Amino acid sequence: MTDQPTSGLAWVPEACTLPTAEQPLRLAEFDALFTEAVRDSTRLSTTHLRLQLMGGADLEPVVRDLTARETQCCSFFTFGIVAPAAGHVVLDVEVPPAHVNVLDALAERADAKRTQP
Structure with a gap:
C-alpha cells in the first residue's frame, strides 16, 4: 500500500506490488472492515498492532482472505488471526x-474509521 498523509492511499508503501489501479479497491476493503468490525485497537509495540473485530459468522474468512491477499503484495506484513468465538x-x-510508518498509518486509519459516526 505510498507513504503519504492518512487520506487516500496513505499507508501504501512503495514496497507494495499491488497494481496502482487496484490499490483504491483494496483500501476500500480495509476501510469497510475497519468501519464495520473493529471494536478496539491496541498498540502492543511500535511494530505490533492488535485489532479486536466483531461481526457475523463470515468475519473470520473475510479477514483471512483480505490479509492473505495483502501479504501477497506487501510481504513485510505479518498477520496473526485468532477467532476465540464465532464472530x-x-x-x-x-x-x-x-x-x-506504514503500521502507524494503518492504526490511525483503523481508529478513524472505527469512530466515524
Whole structure:
C-alpha cells in the first residue's frame, strides 16, 4: 500500500506490488472492515498492532482472505488471526522496524474509521 498523509492511499508503501489501479479497491476493503468490525485497537509495540473485530459468522474468512491477499503484495506484513468465538476475531498486525510508518498509518486509519459516526 505510498507513504503519504492518512487520506487516500496513505499507508501504501512503495514496497507494495499491488497494481496502482487496484490499490483504491483494496483500501476500500480495509476501510469497510475497519468501519464495520473493529471494536478496539491496541498498540502492543511500535511494530505490533492488535485489532479486536466483531461481526457475523463470515468475519473470520473475510479477514483471512483480505490479509492473505495483502501479504501477497506487501510481504513485510505479518498477520496473526485468532477467532476465540464465532464472530470475534483478534487480528495481530506486525511489521519490521523499517515499516513502522506504514503500521502507524494503518492504526490511525483503523481508529478513524472505527469512530466515524
